[in-house]
Amino acid sequence: MRPQKAEKTDEVQGLPRITKQRRAIFAALQGDASHPTAEEVYLRVKEELPHISLATVYRNLKLLARQGLIREISTGEGPNRYDFRTHEHAHFQCDRCGRILDVEMGLPRELTRDLERTGFRVRSHELVLHGLCPDCGAASSAD
Amino acid sequence: MRPQKAEKTDEVQGLPRITKQRRAIFAALQGDASHPTAEEVYLRVKEELPHISLATVYRNLKLLARQGLIREISTGEGPNRYDFRTHEHAHFQCDRCGRILDVEMGLPRELTRDLERTGFRVRSHELVLHGLCPDCGAASSAD
DNA sequence: ATATTTGCAAACGCTTTGCAAAATT
DNA sequence: AATTTTGCAAAGCGTTTGCAAATAT
Numbered sequence: 001m002r003p004q005k006a007e008k009t010d011e012v013q014g015l016p017r018i019t020k021q022r023r024a025i026f027a028a029l030q031g032d033a034s035h036p037t038a039e040e041v042y043l044r045v046k047e048e049l050p051h052i053s054l055a056t057v058y059r060n061l062k063l064l065a066r067q068g069l070i071r072e073i074s075t076g077e078g079p080n081r082y083d084f085r086t087h088e089h090a091h092f093q094c095d096r097c098g099r100i101l102d103v104e105m106g107l108p109r110e111l112t113r114d115l116e117r118t119g120f121r122v123r124s125h126e127l128v129l130h131g132l133c134p135d136c137g138a139a140s141s142a143d
Numbered sequence: 144m145r146p147q148k149a150e151k152t153d154e155v156q157g158l159p160r161i162t163k164q165r166r167a168i169f170a171a172l173q174g175d176a177s178h179p180t181a182e183e184v185y186l187r188v189k190e191e192l193p194h195i196s197l198a199t200v201y202r203n204l205k206l207l208a209r210q211g212l213i214r215e216i217s218t219g220e221g222p223n224r225y226d227f228r229t230h231e232h233a234h235f236q237c238d239r240c241g242r243i244l245d246v247e248m249g250l251p252r253e254l255t256r257d258l259e260r261t262g263f264r265v266r267s268h269e270l271v272l273h274g275l276c277p278d279c280g281a282a283s284s285a286d
Numbered sequence: 287a288t289a290t291t292t293g294c295a296a297a298c299g300c301t302t303t304g305c306a307a308a309a310t311t
Numbered sequence: 312a313a314t315t316t317t318g319c320a321a322a323g324c325g326t327t328t329g330c331a332a333a334t335a336t
Contacts, residue, residue, distance in 0.1 A: 119277030134262030
């Protein structure tokens with residue numbers, strides 16, 4: 001029996017470090033309510049760091065999302081989008097213009113309560129509404 | 144000015160035809176509450192129609208979904224899944240076993256009412272809950 | 287000094303598409 | 312007969328990954 005050195009069983013990842021790329025990506029997202037895609041974030045950050053690669057952007061967006069510093073939105077069509085707002089809220093995607101808008105809407109307690117009663121443990125949820133946004137709704141009734 | 148023959152502007156698609164592939168794909172889904180992926184449907188149908196191609200399965204699942212005969216679920220990770228139940232309901236995906244379960248849960252009227260008041264038109268929504276299903280929740284507390 | 291992170295390019299998984307032949311209406 | 316649909320293979324899109332060099336701790 002050979003002595004084992006500190007069991008790396010859990011594939012533990014060391015502490016995330018603060019690189020200029022990581023900082024710039026996070027900063028680019030701050031205050032951007034447009035729910036940009038990774039590609040869009042890449043283009044924004046590229047102005048500041050012209051040598052940054054798209055892979056780095058993808059890696060960092062994923063990491064920031066895992067850390068809960070940003071939110072990842074998958075709309076079911078097209079690329080994922082990223083949201084600097086991490087509080088509980090839903091999203092509305094317009095069928096016409098494709099824009100994604102924040103909707104301040106939490107899931108009613110009673111809904112999850114029933115689930116938990118039947119043995120589920122609800123950790124999170126993603127709610128995406130589809131339809132026409134105010135702009136496009138008005139435009140379409142004018143057609 | 145040359146006479147134009149019947150303007151094909153709208154790229155109108157003719158009526159869907161009933162092929163044995165289409166029928167088999169739809170049939171394979173009937174009563175299958177497991178929310179199979181396109182690949183899984185393909186394997187099932189292949190037993191009956193060994194020469195069917197994966198592309199045909201993809202095409203038909205999309206078509207059936209557009210027609211409202213089945214429902215397409217995008218969970219945000221992994222391939223899309225298909226549901227023969229078309230009525231309003233949510234989905235629960237277990238973080239541990241990955242299974243997707245139906246949750247009879249409609250969106251409360253009041254929630255959408257506010258949106259409609261502010262000019263939105265809500266056509267549909269997709270709600271996916273994440274957490275632990277009863278089986279996995281029990282298993283994990285035993286750890 | 288050690289571990290993480292980067293940029294690059296190549297690979298990946300899922301899905302869609304162009305095409306000629308086959309099948310449906 | 313006209314048009315849709317099929318199977319095949321190839322392309323597509325968004326994303327992830329292997330690697331050696333660069334960087335943060």
